[in-house]
Amino acid sequence: xxxxxxxxxxxxxxxxxxxxxxxxxxxxxxxxxxxxxxxxxxxxxxxxxxxxxxxxxxxxxxxxxxxxxxxxxxxxxxxxxxxxxxxxxxxxxxxxxxxxxxxxxxxxxxxxxxxxxxxxxxxxxxxxxxxxxxxxxxxxxxxxxxxxxxxxxxxxxxxxxxxxxxxx
Numbered sequence: 001x002x003x004x005x006x007x008x009x010x011x012x013x014x015x016x017x018x019x020x021x022x023x024x025x026x027x028x029x030x031x032x033x034x035x036x037x038x039x040x041x042x043x044x045x046x047x048x049x050x051x052x053x054x055x056x057x058x059x060x061x062x063x064x065x066x067x068x069x070x071x072x073x074x075x076x077x078x079x080x081x082x083x084x085x086x087x088x089x090x091x092x093x094x095x096x097x098x099x100x101x102x103x104x105x106x107x108x109x110x111x112x113x114x115x116x117x118x119x120x121x122x123x124x125x126x127x128x129x130x131x132x133x134x135x136x137x138x139x140x141x142x143x144x145x146x147x148x149x150x151x152x153x154x155x156x157x158x159x160x161x162x163x164x165x166x167x168x
Contacts, residue, residue, distance in 0.1 A: 031085065033109060033133060046107030046131035050082030056089045062098035070094050070108075070117070077103035083129070088113045096120035099147075102130055110134035124148045 022028040022036035034045045053076055057068035065072040073086040083105025091114040099120050102108070104127040111134045118139045124130055124147070137145040 033111070034107070034131065044129055044131060045105075046129060047077065047083035047085035047105055048107065050084045050105055051076060051080045053084050053086050054089050055086060055092070055094075058092045058094050060094060060097045071096075071100055074100060074102050074106060074108075077106040083107075085109065087111075088115050091115065093118060099123050101125065102132070103127060105129045107131040108133065108135060122146050126150045 022032075026032075028036045031048055034048045053073040055068065055070050055073055057066065059066060059069050060071055061069070062071065065075055070086070073084060076084045083103070085107045087109050093116045095118050097120065099122075100117070101123045106127075106129075108131070114136075115134070116136045116138060118137075121140050121143050122132070122137060122145075126149070132146070
């Protein structure tokens with residue numbers, strides 16, 4: 001177990017400036033990502049206390065989600081105590097057939113691979129304790145790439161494409 005001083009030197013802990021340095025350090029690997037949050041997101045754990053799930057398939061069937069798909073993984077958070085921590089077995093492009101509603105206590109962790117979600121958006125409505133990290137969402141028409149309303153969510157290293165601009 002690293003001391004607090006060692007964690008700070010590695011980029012984690014109370015002395016960190018931002019989560020970027022932490023996520024690539026020893027203490028930020030795997031489930032350690034949850035400890036990298038600072039500021040408003042500090043304390044958000046996502047699926048840290050739940051099950052582990054690996055996405056192995058690019059497929060998507062909103063009516064009957066198959067094991068191995070991202071949709072199946074996000075649905076697990078409803079029934080798994082402590083939620084779910086989702087990772088990916090390889091780089092992939094996931095073509096969603098319908099909006100993907102992300103449940104409370106979910107982590108979608110795309111570190112180490114290139115994950116792109118296309119065609120439909122991710123929705124976080126009235127949820128809490130969600131981490132979405134290192135994925136890209138693109139080719140969404142007529143809607144937000146990531147639609148968030150009401151709740152507590154940490155979004156980090158997320159890339160909407162094409163990049164959007166805010167209108168005032």
